[in-house]
Amino acid sequence: MTETRALPALWPAPLADGTVHATVTVPGSKSVTNRALVLAALAAEPGWVRRPLRSRDSQLMSDALRALGVGIEETVSSSSASSTNGAVGGEAWRIIPAALHGPTTVDVGNAGTVMRFLPPVATLADGDIRFDGDPRSYERPLGQVISALRTLGARIDDDGRGALPMTVQGGGALEGGTVEIDASNSSQFVSALLLSAPRFNQGVEVRHVGATLPSMPHIRMTVEMLRAAGAQVDTPEAGGEKNVWRVSPGALLGRDMVVEPDLSNAQPFLAAALITGGTVTVPDWPRRTTQPGDALRRIFTEMGGSCELTDAGLVFTGTGKIHGIDVDLSEVGELTPGIAAVAALADSESVLRGVAHLRLHETDRLAALTEEINALGGDVTETADGLRIRPRRMHGGVFHTYDDHRMATAGAVIGLAVEGVQIENVATTAKTLPDFPQMWTDMLAGDAGGSGTPGAGAGA
Structure with missing residues (x-):
């Protein structure tokens, strides 16, 4: 950083x-960078994230993935590099997936994407993953993600708070399946479950049951990036039920992504x-x-x-x-x-x-x-x-x-x-x-x- x-x-x-x-x-973009890092970390082969954000939030995400065992090699090139989005130079991170493991502690800072996107990833690790962060992170909504993961088969110790700090007892896999969630407070609750879903044994069907759903563009961003990584995603926009997203289990591909x-x-x-x-x-x-x-x-x-x-x-x-x-x-x-x-x-x-x-x-x-x-x-x-x-x-x-x-x-x-x-x-x-x-x-x-x-x- x-x-x-x-x-x-x-x-x-x-x-x-x-x-x-x-x-x-x-x-x-922070939103694109941190989603790209998660998808690349869960892929079946190495990938690239080019022109990534380098800031506190993205550093917290990359540090957390490294702690879980993911390899991230940072390079800077003034020459052009071939990518699916055209030829670009500048900074590039090579992401090398690996078997996720604990025990370790993840510092989420006050980054919503880190505190919400990584607990589902941690369920796929072998070992305990503790999540902690800034004092404000203890006050931010996380209970819906915790309860949804438990419904899908995860074991999480949060002392009944529904908030940080907490420990995800990673078992190396997660069964997945159908889950209802109230994402009225944050669209990140939905994105968090969708991003890791291809690695769940049954994939996932997420049903939003709240009265409102803010920031739909961020969910659409998640869906598009999942599809670009080879995932099969059925969405309301594709003619399905309103506020229901289905992600099928399957391998994610290592991609070469340029961040907007x-x-x-x-x-x-x-x-x-x-x-x-x-x-x-x-x-x-x-x-x-x-x-x-x-x-x-x-x-x-x-x-x-x-x-x-x-x-x-x-x-x-x-x-x-x-x-x-x-x-x-x-x-x-x-x-x-x-x-x-x-x-x-x-x-x-x-x-x-x-x-x-x-x-x-x-x-x-x-x-x-x-x-x-x-x-x-x-x-x-x-x-x-x-x-x-x-x-x-x-x-x-x-x-x-x-x-x-x-x-x-x-x-x-x-x-x-x-x-x-x-x-x-x-x-x-x-x-x-x-x-x-x-x-x-x-x-x-x-x-x-x-x-x-x-x-x-x-x-x-």
Whole structure:
């Protein structure tokens, strides 16, 4: 993992002194990287993950897989390398599957993908696998994954908490079968079971029985990546029953995968163009993707910008005028902090809906956004499932992050237009976007293309 620069406890968010014009190379997707690592680790043959995210969350995932016995060889090449997605250079990780084993301890940090995707993997190991993490990880929902795995044949010791810390008593295999799960709090509950399912003796049939299902794009991402690795997956989109996914048992293939840029992490940079009336270009923006961040093209256009996909990437242009928006973010909840920050600077009221589940993310994001924007003079109120934001003239002050990377970038967005905003613990952005402070400074100087190259930095 790249060394994190020492940063002040309070980071002065730069005020934009003009329009922003920059090309920003956004590092790879956390969601794609961590799914690719799990699938490659469970494959029957070695594979490659190219242009991976290198951040705290992906390092926690790779360290955990290594602890279970998986080989991960990291290389950097300036020359092109053949892949199924075309010729690419840069960083590449060769994943060498092996017999999974314990005893060992997995540190999940506060990474939802690690704490939820790896317990099913651990059931396939021979030996006890203990899961522990940051204090906040003890509070995040995990009980549905634990109970589902028990239904499928796993033995898990959690002292009845339904949360971390816990120990998975790996038996070298898992029977699998049919299981009901309430994934209303996180789509990761479904993805966690699907990713390991090809290795279960009976595969798995997952039936979601909750009232809501947030962030469906992340489940679609899981399904597409499973199919790319050779798995047979039947889904609701394929004409089956609603909210039922079936994965057949079978060998996963070692693949050569190129990780897309993290589109959700492009959000603050696109917001800078919207707020200042400038232009930001994000290279390698995919024309087709399952990433939730692709919704930014539509949402930020409704809020006053315009965009075009070109050979250079996504070119986003703002007018300097920001309009309020009434939007359902249930499928793209991770975008809420950045949208709330922009909405606080708009010319009319905004209502952000469908994101009650954000109260259970890295922090209670709805309460945190309300508290911090209002502390700067804003007018935000919580609703049952989101936020109502009435723009007001704001002033400087400390913007607390609650160890949440998206809170930090949201504060930086507000700081573009509000003088004197100081971000507490901006270093928390290393979770998915290392070098964010330098990338932000470079963008304002008109050159962010060289900071955060695809192998050096960063959605569910």
